[in-house]
Amino acid sequence: MKQLFAFIRKEFYHVFRDRRTLLILFGFPIVQILLFGFALSSEVKNIGVAIQDNAHDVNSSEIINRIQKSSYFKVKEEIVSYSDVERRFKDGSIRCAIIFPVNFGQDLYRKEGSRIQILADASDPNTATIAVNYLTAIIRAYQQDLNPNRTLSYQIVPQLRQLYNEEQNGSLNFIPGVIALIFMIVSTALTSVAVVREKELGTMEILLVSPFKPILVLIAKAIPYLVLSLINFIIILLLAVFLLNVEIRGSLVLIFAESILFIITCLSLGLLISNVTDSQQTAMLISMMGMMLPTLLLTGFMFPLENMPSIFQVISHIVPSRYYYAIIKAVMLKGLGFGYVWKETLILAGMAVVLLSIALKRFKIRL
Amino acid sequence: MIAVSVKNIVKSYGNVSAVDDVSFDVKKGELFGLIGPDGAGKTSIFRILTTLLLADSGTATVAGFDVVSEYQQIRNRVGYMPGRFSLYQDLTVKENLTFFATIFGTTIQENYTLIKEIYDQIKPFNDRRAGKLSGGMKQKLALCCALIHKPDVLFLDEPTTGVDVVSRKEFWEMLAKLKEQHITIVVSTPYMDEARLCDRIALIQGGKIMSIDEPAAMVKNFPKTLFAAKADNIYRLLEDLRSDPSIESCYAFGEYLHLTLKSDEDHKDAIFAVANKYSPANLVVEKITASIEDSFIRLMRDRAITKEFNQVNDGK
Numbered sequence: 001m002k003q004l005f006a007f008i009r010k011e012f013y014h015v016f017r018d019r020r021t022l023l024i025l026f027g028f029p030i031v032q033i034l035l036f037g038f039a040l041s042s043e044v045k046n047i048g049v050a051i052q053d054n055a056h057d058v059n060s061s062e063i064i065n066r067i068q069k070s071s072y073f074k075v076k077e078e079i080v081s082y083s084d085v086e087r088r089f090k091d092g093s094i095r096c097a098i099i100f101p102v103n104f105g106q107d108l109y110r111k112e113g114s115r116i117q118i119l120a121d122a123s124d125p126n127t128a129t130i131a132v133n134y135l136t137a138i139i140r141a142y143q144q145d146l147n148p149n150r151t152l153s154y155q156i157v158p159q160l161r162q163l164y165n166e167e168q169n170g171s172l173n174f175i176p177g178v179i180a181l182i183f184m185i186v187s188t189a190l191t192s193v194a195v196v197r198e199k200e201l202g203t204m205e206i207l208l209v210s211p212f213k214p215i216l217v218l219i220a221k222a223i224p225y226l227v228l229s230l231i232n233f234i235i236i237l238l239l240a241v242f243l244l245n246v247e248i249r250g251s252l253v254l255i256f257a258e259s260i261l262f263i264i265t266c267l268s269l270g271l272l273i274s275n276v277t278d279s280q281q282t283a284m285l286i287s288m289m290g291m292m293l294p295t296l297l298l299t300g301f302m303f304p305l306e307n308m309p310s311i312f313q314v315i316s317h318i319v320p321s322r323y324y325y326a327i328i329k330a331v332m333l334k335g336l337g338f339g340y341v342w343k344e345t346l347i348l349a350g351m352a353v354v355l356l357s358i359a360l361k362r363f364k365i366r367l
Numbered sequence: 368m369i370a371v372s373v374k375n376i377v378k379s380y381g382n383v384s385a386v387d388d389v390s391f392d393v394k395k396g397e398l399f400g401l402i403g404p405d406g407a408g409k410t411s412i413f414r415i416l417t418t419l420l421l422a423d424s425g426t427a428t429v430a431g432f433d434v435v436s437e438y439q440q441i442r443n444r445v446g447y448m449p450g451r452f453s454l455y456q457d458l459t460v461k462e463n464l465t466f467f468a469t470i471f472g473t474t475i476q477e478n479y480t481l482i483k484e485i486y487d488q489i490k491p492f493n494d495r496r497a498g499k500l501s502g503g504m505k506q507k508l509a510l511c512c513a514l515i516h517k518p519d520v521l522f523l524d525e526p527t528t529g530v531d532v533v534s535r536k537e538f539w540e541m542l543a544k545l546k547e548q549h550i551t552i553v554v555s556t557p558y559m560d561e562a563r564l565c566d567r568i569a570l571i572q573g574g575k576i577m578s579i580d581e582p583a584a585m586v587k588n589f590p591k592t593l594f595a596a597k598a599d600n601i602y603r604l605l606e607d608l609r610s611d612p613s614i615e616s617c618y619a620f621g622e623y624l625h626l627t628l629k630s631d632e633d634h635k636d637a638i639f640a641v642a643n644k645y646s647p648a649n650l651v652v653e654k655i656t657a658s659i660e661d662s663f664i665r666l667m668r669d670r671a672i673t674k675e676f677n678q679v680n681d682g683k
Contacts, residue, residue, distance in 0.1 A: 006469035010458065017457045202453035206512075209417045209447040211439075212470045365438075367419045 003212055007220035011194070015224065021190060029182045029232050030239065036174045037244045046074045047131045048094040050085055053078055057105030063116075063142055067098070072134050089121050096120040096131045108146075164334050175240045176328035177301025180321035182236065183229055183259070183266050184295045189287035191225045191270030196283040205367065214365045222267045229263045230256075249335030255328065258341070261348055262324040268355035269320070275362045295321045323348045368395040369428075370520050370551035371416060376425035378411050378574075385411040386422070387574035393520075393553055393567075398546050400565030401555040402659070408574040409555040410450055413524045416553070417447045430519045446518035450525040452505045456498030460489055460508055463497050464515065471516035481548060482511045485541055503534030510541065514550075521545070523554040527561065539564045559660035570663050577666040582659055589657035589665070591615065592633035595623040598647035607645040614641065616668060623653075625661060 015021050049067065053060050068075050076094055079085060088094045099117040101107070107114030118135050120128040195218070198204040207217055233256075240246040248255070270287065277283045296302055298316035305316055316322050323344040330336045338345070371393035378386040386408045393399040401409045414420040416429055418438035426433065432440040454463045464486075468475050479486075489507050492500060497508060506526055513521060523542075527535040539561060542552055546566075554565070562568045563582040570577045570585075578585060598604045605624055608617045617626040628637060635652045642650055657665075 003470055003472065006466055010455065010462070010466050013458055013462065014455070201456070202449050202451045203455060205414075205417075205419060205449045206447060206453055206467070207470070208419060209442050209445065210467075210470050211443040211472055366421060367414060 004216055004220055007212075007216070008223050011221060011224040014194070015228065024190065025186055025228055025232065026235070028185065029178075029236055032178050032182060033175075033236060033239045033244070036178055037239075045072060047072055047096060047127065047134075048076050048088075049073045049131075049135075050076050050088050050094045050097040051078050052082070052085060052097065052099045054102045055100040055104035059105040059108055059146075060100040063098075063100075063139060066138050066142060067135070070134070070138060072131075085119065089119075094121075095124075095127055096135065098135065174301055175236070175244070175246055176325050176332060177299060179233065179236055179259075179328060180262070180299055180301070180324050181292070181295050182232060183263055183324075184291050184321055185288070186232060187225055187229050187263050187266035188270040188273070188291050189284060191221060191267050192273040192277070192283040192287050193280050194221050194225070195271065195274035196277055196280050199278055200280055208365065208367070214363055215360055218271050218360065218363055222271060225267060225270075226260070226263055229266075230260070233259055246332075248332050250331035250333075251337065254331050254338055258324065258327050258331065258345060258348075261345065261352065262320065265320045265324075265348055265352040265355060268352055268359050271359040272355055272362070275359060275364065294319045298322060299325045301325055320348060320351050369393070370395040370397070371399075371427070371429050371553060373412070373416070373427045374425055376412070376415060376422045376427055378408075378415060378420065378422050384574050386415070388425070389571075389574070389576050390425075391569050391576060391579055393551060395551055396546065396549045398542060398552045398554065398564075398566045400562055400568040401553070401571055402557075402559060402562045402568050402663070403555075403571035404557050407571045409571060410524055411574075412571075413447075413449075413522055413553075413555065417445060417522055418442060444519045446513035446516065446521040448509050448513040448521075448523045448526055450528065452509060454497045454505070454509055454512060457496055459494050459496055460500070461493045463508060464511055467512040468515045473516045475515065478515060478517045481517055481545075482514050484544065485514075486511050502530050503537070506530055506534065506538060507541075510538075514545070518550065520551045520553065523552065525555050525557065527556060527558065535561070559658065559663060562659040568659070570659075570666055572663075572667055572670070575670075577670060578662070585659060585662050586657050589662055591627040591665075592631075593655050593657045593661060594626050594628075594635060594638050594652055595620070595655045596626060596638060596642060596650065596652045597623045598642075598650045600647065604642065604645070604647050604650075607647075608642065611641055611644070616665070618664060620660070625655075625664075 015025065051064055051067075053064065064075070064078075067073050076088070079088070082099075085094075085097045085099075088097070097119040099119070101115055101117075104114050104116065116139065118132055120132050122128040198207065198217075204217075208214060237248070241248060269291070273283055273286050273290075277286060294315075298305070298308075298312060298319045299321045300316070305313055305322075308316070327341045327344045327348075330341050369392050373392070374390050376386050376389045377384075389408070389412060391399075401412065403409055411420065415422050416427055416434060418429075418434050418441050421435065428434065429441045430444050432438075432444075434441060455466070458466065464475055468477075475482075485507050489500075489504055489511070492504065497505065500508065510523075510526070513523070527538055530538065535558075542554065543564070545552060556562070565582060567579065567581050568585065569579045580588070596604065596608075601619070601622070601624065605617060605619060608614050608624065608626060613629055615627045615629045617624055619625075626638065628641075630637070633654070635654050638652045639650070642652070
């Protein structure tokens with residue numbers, strides 16, 4: 001036991017004396033959170049819009065007024081010719097345009113009704129759809145206000161609510177994903193590198209020729225990174241709550257327990273990689289390329305799994321972060337309890353047991 | 368009492384034979400040297416004895432335990448210093464020593480007497496990181512770490528390679544003192560001058576042991592009279608003497624040539640007679656006693672001749 005503690009203390013010396021490791025360990029998560037939180041926002045705000053008002057009546061002015069007031073749009077300028085609209089689209093200063101016909105106000109009171117043209121730049125389909133929806137909503141609201149007493153005999157009014165994230169806060173979606181990604185990198189990559197470094201420096205030779213049990217080498221390597229990963233996790237949660245206004249709905253204890261389970265899975269994977277590689281570079285490459293890409297692509301937080309070709313959907317089942325992502329989303333954002341995530345938890349636990357036993361079994365007691 | 372016993376060990380990596388049917392015994396309390404150039408198979412033998420490598424065939428015991436089936440017992444009892452400096456470079460001297468003491472289930476205090484003399488020399492640098500020590504200091508620290516648990520057998524793989532002359536001398540003085548503590552020491556080195564400091568040595572080349580004996584006996588058993596010669600144009604002299612039919616062997620050795628005659632004549636006049644045929648300027652000839660290196664070169668030459676002979680015979 002004393003030996004194990006001495007070994008763990010030594011591991012902490014290594015971590016805190018190596019700037020590179022420290023940077024990956026703590027710099028990386030913070031940068032990721034800030035990057036995803038602010039720079040890579042999927043929310044749509046300040047969409048450039050051009051307005052060509054050929055009517056110049058009360059009704060068109062009121063609609064323009066409402067669009068201007070909305071935080072989603074930024075009215076660039078009112079332009080007169082159609083060719084101007086096209087030019088603006090091309091130089092990218094606007095994403096959509098609204099064209100009012102000459103008799104917009106008068107047509108409103110006719111039986112045929114009046115028309116309004118909305119143009120959107122669909123080279124980015126998501127933004128285009130969102131912008132068109134927002135505009136339609138504004139116009140519809142105006143129409144309602146125009147004749148509040150008008151009632152149709154048959155009318156279906158959909159009552160829309162976006163559950164669990166009504167304010168459409170983009171941070172909610174990526175926070176669980178980033179946490180999974182960071183665990184994958186910190187726990188898997190750093191652990192594998194830490195073991196392989198002993199091989200590369202030749203210290204493994206001395207460790208093997210000692211009374212210290214080889215298996216304890218692995219455990220002593222894993223424990224510091226488990227602790228560091230948990231510290232990392234707390235930092236990420238604090239950043240998410242206080243900087244990105246993410247509300248944690250579920251039980252913190254459950255979130256922590258599930259995270260520890262996932263970290264152990266990642267550590268086992270790291271130890272497994274370290275068993276089959278002999279240089280730090282190879283270990284880094286395998287864990288970065290082999291782990292980071294699948295985590296990014298096949299977890300579901302960047303690209304929805306449902307839309308992928310079925311082969312990728314099948315592969316995604318062996319990516320541990322997929323289950324962790326599902327668990328954290330359910331617990332953290334939806335406030336669900338263990339009863340709803342037991343299946344994912346079981347799969348993750350199974351993966352941890354299998355990976356760890358392979359890692360321990362394959363650990364070489366000789367060179 | 369036998370501390371280390373090696374019987375018919377064979378180890379090859381793919382097609383390359385590293386250790387070729389090697390057998391030797393090391394007595395308890397002995398300072399045993401494996402002497403040979405780089406690539407002779409010394410490190411492979413060390414790794415097999417420290418249970419890090421499995422031999423292809425043959426058996427070996429260390430401190431009475433089998434290197435394969437009882438490897439854990441051996442690991443508890445030996446000290447091992449690999450050829451490359453293998454301590455934690457980012458840990459200080461004190462931290463390294465404390466770490467290895469703890470790993471071996473002991474403390475610095477417990478066996479302090481054993482390492483005191485060596486440790487005293489590096490103590491002023493207690494808080495310096497191991498990576499920032501000089502070569503000699505690193506070796507002393509590594510030796511301290513290998514000794515900290517008072518091992519029965521100490522394996523030192525090329526401990527003086529890349530170390531300055533003064534530190535090398537100090538290092539061997541330390542080994543002599545450790546011997547007084549009844550620790551069996553197996554050491555390897557490519558430096559022939561260090562061989563005479565061992566109790567017994569094994570000369571090894573190409574994975575084969577050529578000779579095992581006490582250094583003094585090995586020198587005494589040199590079968591021929593050895594001469595040293597030099598002249599102004601030493602390269603010319605070397606070529607001339609090599610091509611002369613009465614010369615058995617001739618090779619450069621420092622600023623001299625070492626040579627033996629095919630006949631049994633043991634007076635330097637015989638060499639003068641041969642050399643003067645080529646009228647070298649300022650010829651000097653001395654009769655000298657052979658060193659370990661001369662023995663080594665002679666053994667290598669004998670092996671090469673045998674090998675050639677065998678190849679010719681096989682070809683028939």
